[in-house]
Structure formats: C-alpha cells, structure tokens
Amino acid sequence: MSESSPTESAVAAPKAAERSWPLWEVFVRGKRGLSHVHVGSLHAPDAEMALRNGRDVYTRRQEGVSLWVVRASDITASSPDERDSFFDPAADKVYRHPTFYDVPEDVEYL
Amino acid sequence: MYGNDFVDPDQPLNAAETGDVEAAAADAATARARREQVGSSFDELIAADQRIEPRDDMPEGYRKTLIRQIAQHAHSEIIGMQPEGNWISRAPSLRRKAILMAKVQDEAGHGLYLYSAAETLGVDRAELLDLLHAGKQRYSSIFNYPTLTWADCGAIGWLVDGAAIMNQVPLCRCSYGPYARAMIRVCKEESFHQRQGFEILWELSKGTDAQRAMAQDAANRWWWPALMMFGPPDTGEAAAKGGHTEQSMAWGIKRFSNDDLRQKFVDMMVPQAQRLGLTLPDPDLRFDEESGHWAFGPIDWDEFWRVLRGDGACNAERIEHRVAAHEEGAWVREAATAYADKHDGARRRQESAA
Numbered sequence: 386m387s388e389s390s391p392t393e394s395a396v397a398a399p400k401a402a403e404r405s406w407p408l409w410e411v412f413v414r415g416k417r418g419l420s421h422v423h424v425g426s427l428h429a430p431d432a433e434m435a436l437r438n439g440r441d442v443y444t445r446r447q448e449g450v451s452l453w454v455v456r457a458s459d460i461t462a463s464s465p466d467e468r469d470s471f472f473d474p475a476a477d478k479v480y481r482h483p484t485f486y487d488v489p490e491d492v493e494y495l
Numbered sequence: 496m497y498g499n500d501f502v503d504p505d506q507p508l509n510a511a512e513t514g515d516v517e518a519a520a521a522d523a524a525t526a527r528a529r530r531e532q533v534g535s536s537f538d539e540l541i542a543a544d545q546r547i548e549p550r551d552d553m554p555e556g557y558r559k560t561l562i563r564q565i566a567q568h569a570h571s572e573i574i575g576m577q578p579e580g581n582w583i584s585r586a587p588s589l590r591r592k593a594i595l596m597a598k599v600q601d602e603a604g605h606g607l608y609l610y611s612a613a614e615t616l617g618v619d620r621a622e623l624l625d626l627l628h629a630g631k632q633r634y635s636s637i638f639n640y641p642t643l644t645w646a647d648c649g650a651i652g653w654l655v656d657g658a659a660i661m662n663q664v665p666l667c668r669c670s671y672g673p674y675a676r677a678m679i680r681v682c683k684e685e686s687f688h689q690r691q692g693f694e695i696l697w698e699l700s701k702g703t704d705a706q707r708a709m710a711q712d713a714a715n716r717w718w719w720p721a722l723m724m725f726g727p728p729d730t731g732e733a734a735a736k737g738g739h740t741e742q743s744m745a746w747g748i749k750r751f752s753n754d755d756l757r758q759k760f761v762d763m764m765v766p767q768a769q770r771l772g773l774t775l776p777d778p779d780l781r782f783d784e785e786s787g788h789w790a791f792g793p794i795d796w797d798e799f800w801r802v803l804r805g806d807g808a809c810n811a812e813r814i815e816h817r818v819a820a821h822e823e824g825a826w827v828r829e830a831a832t833a834y835a836d837k838h839d840g841a842r843r844r845q846e847s848a849a
Contacts, residue, residue, distance in 0.1 A: 406832070425677070426614070441604070468535055
C-alpha cells in the first residue's frame with residue numbers, strides 16, 4: 386500500500402476533495418415512541434459534521450429528538466426492475482390478513 | 496393500527512398552513528399503496544398520477560426538465576438570502592433581527608432540500624453551483640431588484656413569498672417524489688415568511704405618515720415584479736407559441752398554468768392590500784362581477800425579459816456576492832476535509848493494527 390499523507394492530498398487538490406464529500410442519508414425520530422424516518426440527504430466530510438448539518442437542515446423547528454446519519458453508499462436497496470419477482474412471494478398469501486377468515490358475524494370482539 | 500395513541504409527525508407547525516399542503520402529504524403517503532394497482536412503466540405511473548422515484552426509468556427529457564427546474568429553484572433560494580440578508584445588521588429591533596436571521600437561514604435550508612432533490616437525478620451539487628456562478632443556470636429574476644428600505648423586507652415577505660407559496664403549493668403534488676417531498680417541507684416553512692412580512696407592513700401602516708409612505712413605496716416597487724414571478728403568459732394566444740408548460744403539465748411536473756396562478760394570487764392579495772391601507776400601483780385593477788375575479792392591467796414583459804437577461808439593478812452584484820462567499824468559505828471546507836481524512840486514516844490504522 387502506498388503511503389500518502391491525506392493532509393497533503395487535500396492541500397494539493399482542495400476542489401476535488403470537496404467534491405468527494407460523501408452523501409449521507411438523514412433519519413429523524415420525531416418524538417419518543419416513533420421510529421426514525423428518512424427525511425433527506427446531505428453532503429458532509431465526516432459523520433460528526435453530517436450530524437451537525439443534519440440538525441441545522443432538517444430540525445430547525447424541533448422536528449426531532451434523535452437523528453441518524455448513514456453513508457448513502459452503505460445502503461443496499463432492492464432494485465425497482467425486479468419489483469415483481471422480489472415482492473411476489475407475499476402476493477398469494479392472503480391468509481396472512483385477518484379478513485381472510487370466515488367467522489360467524491355475531492361473535493363479538495373478534 | 497396497533498395502538499390508539501397515534502402521533503402524526505406531519506402535524507401542522509403553525510396555523511397559516513393551507514389544507515393543500517396537508518392533503519399533498521397524505522397523498523404522497525398513500526401513493527405507494529395505490530402504486531401496487533398499476534403497471535410500473537413511466538407512462539403507466541404518470542397516467543395513474545403516481546410518483547416517480549429516483550431509480551425508476553424515466554425519459555431523458557423528463558430528467559433534464561426536472562434538473563433544470565429544481566436547480567433554478569435551489570439557486571433562487573440561496574440567492575434569495577441576499578436581499579433580506581442586507582437588512583440583518585440594520586433591522587429596527589432585536590425581535591426583527593432574530594426573525595430575519597431565522598428567515599434567511601430557512602432560505603439556505605430550502606436551497607439544500609432542493610439541491611439534494613436534484614442530486615437524486617444524477618447531478619452533483621457542486622456542478623450546479625458552478626453553472627450558477629458561470630451564469631449558465633438562472634435564479635428567479637425577482638432577486639435582481641434592490642431592497643432600498645426596511646419596508647422592502649415587509650414587501651418581500653408579503654408579496655414575494657406570497658407569490659412563491661402560490662407557485663410552490665401545487666409542486667407538493669409534482670410527479671417526481673423527491674421534489675414533491677422537498678416542496679412539502681418548504682411550504683410548511685414559507686407560511687411564517689409571508690406572515691412576518693405582512694406584520695412588518697401592518698406595523699408600518701399603523702405608524703407615522705413617513706412610515707406609511709415607506710410601506711406604500713415598497714408596495715409600488717414590488718407589486719409588478721411579484722406578478723412577473725409566475726412567468727410569461729401561457730394560456731390563450733400565448734399557449735400556441737409553445738414553451739415548456741404543455742409538456743410539463745403532461746408529465747405532472749406543473750399542475751396549473753402561469754396565468755391561472757397569477758390570477759389566484761391577485762385575487763388573494765387585493766383584499767390584503769386593502770386591509771393594509773395600501774394602494775396597489777395598477778389603475779386598471781377592478782373587481783369583475785362577471786368572472787368573480789380581480790381584473791388587472793397589462794404587465795411590462797419587456798422589463799421581465801430585460802431583468803432576466805441580466806439588466807436588472809442587482810444582477811451582477813448578486814452573483815459576485817455569491818461567488819465571493821463561496822470562495823471565501825473554501826478554507827473552511829478544506830479544513831473539514833483535511834480533518835475527516837486525518838481521522839479516517841487514524842481509524843483505518845487502528846483497525847488494521849487490531
């Protein structure tokens with residue numbers, strides 16, 4: 386592995402370095418008891434700055450009590466192209482829904 | 496539902512919000528469910544009024560139109576920080592100063608929501624900023640007018656943000672998901688902007704003769720440029736000449752014509768101007784009983800094109816200021832990058848040693 390000083394490379398090509406700031410996806414927990422929800426994305430040099438910028442961009446009006454930032458490159462997503470084959474296995478299992486079952490109408494609390 | 500203590504994270508943030516924004520938010524939430532029922536090709540999704548998401552197939556023209564529109568919108572938000580930023584150090588009270596700073600910060604935030612929406616289409620924010628700085632992409636012409644007095648801050652909030660809301664509410668239903676979601680956030684925040692502007696003028700209207708004259712002068716200068724914000728005519732004869740409107744409507748990017756939105760805006764603003772005791776600078780303004788709308792005089796489209804092409808009072812100044820701010824901030828970005836690299840390197844060394 387070639388040893389190059391990161392500081393030197395940053396000085397040598399500041400523009401390129403700035404452009405390579407990774408993309409972070411931001412998730413906010415709006416309130417205790419709710420799960421974190423994706424709200425958007427931002428660029429930041431590291432996780433700490435991503436958190437700070439996420440706070441300033443997405444929670445200026447107390448929209449959150451907790452924040453997650455995840456490198457966009459670390460997210461593995463299903464592909465829209467294979468939507469059918471990927472989600473099909475759930476399509477023919479109607480018995481997973483309560484309305485599938487035949488029960489007498491006069492039974493209460495069921 | 497598994498519990499009855501249901502908290503709506505999208506609950507209104509203030510009383511000024513329109514039902515349209517809430518409806519659009521609810522609409523977006525159910526879009527996924529409805530999507531199951533239609534095909535997944537671009538045309539099928541558009542025909543069923545479904546949202547297009549970043550990794551879906553889309554025509555190149557759709558992608559390009561969106562990049563151009565979202566970028567121009569984002570640029571407008573960040574250039575829009577300048578006319579009012581100009582008054583932060585001279586705001587008449589600490590209260591006004593705090594409000595103005597919050598508003599200008601919101602504009603920066605709106606720019607960021609929009610740049611990140613544009614990036615989902617495969618462009619880089621830095622590229623878009625380069626195009627803005629080089630004069631190759633535009634921002635709204637309204638920001639090329641100067642803010643000469645404190646009353647201008649009122650007129651901008653009331654008229655300019657009022658027109659922006661009118662334009663933006665329909666975009667909450669735009670066919671492109673990330674843009675629509677960004678607009679929902681923006682619209683929720685804009686309503687404070689318009690109300691604070693109205694309040695500035697309301698205070699002035701209750702003040703001295705000089706204060707009332709200042710408010711009137713600001714309304715005189717901002718009324719016509721605000722009407723131009725909706726863009727050139729695109730109905731009737733003008734529609735035949737072509738333009739983006741028809742295609743953008745078919746793609747669900749645009750929901751109403753420029754002329755319809757402009758009329759809605761005039762109908763909304765005239766009673767508000769009356770309440771403020773301001774006279775709008777249009778001798779032809781009158782209520783048309785037949786149509787139920789306020790009729791207004793001809794707009795000076797020569798002025799619109801002149802300012803758009805660079806001949807406004809502040810075109811050069813706005814871009815110069817923007818470029819200077821970008822360049823003077825470079826050392827901060829470089830330092831942050833160097834710091835991140837240093838710590839990344841340290842962590843990697845630690846990991847390989849372990």
